[in-house]
Amino acid sequence: MNKMILKSGKEKALLQKHPWIFSGAVQEIQGEPANGESVAVYGSNQQFLGIASYSPYSQIRGRIWSFKEEAIDLAFFRMRIRNALARRAQIREMTEDSGWRLIHGESDLLPGLVVDLYNDVLVVQILSSGAEYCREMIIEALLLETGVANIFERSDVDVRKLEGLVPRVGLICGSVPDSVLIREGKYQFQVHLKEGQKTGFYLDQRENRQIAARYCTGKDVLNVFSFTGGFSVHALGNGARMVVSMDSSQEALAVAQENVKINGLENENTEWIAADAFQHLRKMRDQGRSFDVIILDPPKFAPTAAQVERAARGYKDINLLGFKLLRPGGVLITFSCSGGLTEALFQKIVADAALDAGADGMILERLHQGIDHPVGLAFPEGAYLKGLIVRKD
Ligand code: SAH
Numbered sequence: 001m002n003k004m005i006l007k008s009g010k011e012k013a014l015l016q017k018h019p020w021i022f023s024g025a026v027q028e029i030q031g032e033p034a035n036g037e038s039v040a041v042y043g044s045n046q047q048f049l050g051i052a053s054y055s056p057y058s059q060i061r062g063r064i065w066s067f068k069e070e071a072i073d074l075a076f077f078r079m080r081i082r083n084a085l086a087r088r089a090q091i092r093e094m095t096e097d098s099g100w101r102l103i104h105g106e107s108d109l110l111p112g113l114v115v116d117l118y119n120d121v122l123v124v125q126i127l128s129s130g131a132e133y134c135r136e137m138i139i140e141a142l143l144l145e146t147g148v149a150n151i152f153e154r155s156d157v158d159v160r161k162l163e164g165l166v167p168r169v170g171l172i173c174g175s176v177p178d179s180v181l182i183r184e185g186k187y188q189f190q191v192h193l194k195e196g197q198k199t200g201f202y203l204d205q206r207e208n209r210q211i212a213a214r215y216c217t218g219k220d221v222l223n224v225f226s227f228t229g230g231f232s233v234h235a236l237g238n239g240a241r242m243v244v245s246m247d248s249s250q251e252a253l254a255v256a257q258e259n260v261k262i263n264g265l266e267n268e269n270t271e272w273i274a275a276d277a278f279q280h281l282r283k284m285r286d287q288g289r290s291f292d293v294i295i296l297d298p299p300k301f302a303p304t305a306a307q308v309e310r311a312a313r314g315y316k317d318i319n320l321l322g323f324k325l326l327r328p329g330g331v332l333i334t335f336s337c338s339g340g341l342t343e344a345l346f347q348k349i350v351a352d353a354a355l356d357a358g359a360d361g362m363i364l365e366r367l368h369q370g371i372d373h374p375v376g377l378a379f380p381e382g383a384y385l386k387g388l389i390v391r392k393d
Contacts, residue, residue, distance in 0.1 A: 152171055225298045294334075
């Protein structure tokens, strides 16, 4: 096997079981590994550190498959997948929900691999050249371990470019309809698997949609960045008086409307606004509109740590408008899914927004990504979604 030798003093992260090797840590590559091929990683003192996939185009030059000397073969992937399923077995048994993240990349010790289950369909995302290199084995292992015969690939994400990979979308095996109807709590949601955002649904907000709904009974709710109406359906189901859903995607809003209808929750107090939130919230403020509950779940403004500053301005702006549109005693349910932005900084941004809006606020709850999106103790970067429920006093 080809070798990756680290610079002296750069072994520490791996010894703490962090799975990434940055380009600056690499002293030399021995041999000529292909993009994504496995290499044995050694410290400057010849100490074996692990087996990694090699990403010559990315700043993350290596991603650890294993900290042991073992073959990265079908049996390896079967074991990793079996462990990921076991991690979720108990929580899956507790509900009738049929949409689950089964594999969450680094946090399931499978860097670059994301697998979501929607009823009897797996949607696979291959994000790193290492996972791409092992694609055939990974698919075979998934078939053998999950017993799910229908697999669709949605490797159409920007991060693949950083790995020197082109996008790939299409049927891998079995038969996969354009959309499926999944269950989440008391409700059903139509999920369009083959196009649009993520793998079709924001599974990471499952628990938070139920928590948010508790604040919505009898209230006027504004759901900004609504996508296909996850929070809107839960709010209406829990007796919201009015729900306004806003998203820049006309397609997402159309599905949101269908999702409300499927659950028998249509009423004259639902409003659908296809608009840019930054502009339209200003307009609503100028019109003097106000709400009891405002949900802000924007897209990732800072995919990497480098974009944090620009992202911070976006979060500040949107939360400031949120506080202005909120009635006294109202509740702001605000999220950031930017991995590069820490929970502490997010709280500071929300606090600054309240200050600028002339509002006092109290944090009632802190929210995080759902339980099927675990965070490896050695991989804090895996904790990307954070949310605050803030009462405006
Ligand atoms: N809360 C949703 C997920 C939101 S994802 C759920 O529970 O399913 C973020 C959404 O923001 C996407 O649907 C995207 O279309 C939308 N979006 C992105 N930029 C926007 C903008 N400037 N204004 C309004 N919506 C935007």
